[in-house]
Amino acid sequence: MMLSCKEASRLLSQGLDRKLGFGERVMLRVHLGICDGCTNFRDQVAFLRKAMVRLADDPAKS
């Protein structure tokens, strides 16, 4: 069963908010192996998480 990009991106997002099941992880890995768009999406939402933690950071700290 192949995921579409729409489903893969939804699972990538949910993977940041809940633990994905084994089957979901396998299907994602297969999809990411052939899809640059979703691989970029995965990296970007991880980056977004990093940036959001620093949002409105105290500039005196850096």
Next chain:
Amino acid sequence: MSAFRDRVEGERAYLLRYATLQLRDSAAAEDAVQETLLAALAGEAGFGGRSNLRTWLTGILKHKIVDAVRRMTRETALGSGGDEGSADFDALFDERGHWIDMPQAWPDPDASLTQKQFFAVLEECLAKLPAKTSRAFMMREHMGFETTEICKELAVTPTHVWVLLHRARLALRMCLEMNWFTGSK
């Protein structure tokens, strides 16, 4: 004594910007900041100079923001609606579920994290999200709430929270790609 008051007062503008970003309602933001400043002045001993003043005040403000979100949730529970539905992300994919505009690789995104201008763009992108979407996203990614806590505060189901968070991520990545990572940098 009043030196502390002056220092606390000096953080008002910063706190107001922070609260407005999260609450998206200037009256509610004003209230939360006012409560924070009062609590800070009453609890000066709790500060005791042991941490950065802004960090300490922001910590108090976060609690006030959560209280405000709770109040807003109660008040709007009946007439909810608004940012429901998934029509917005349907538009990003074709009928077979492929990206219409495939996400591009971003060159050295971490370098952006040291740039003030990047965070200004990120704030603008956040401000464009629908209110409930933005609130859920801020609670999750900025304040570090678990999905179950967000469900409780916003009175929605887990599935709905995932939809809100996914919508926020799709919209933000697109907004950043257009306004920061391509061309204009």
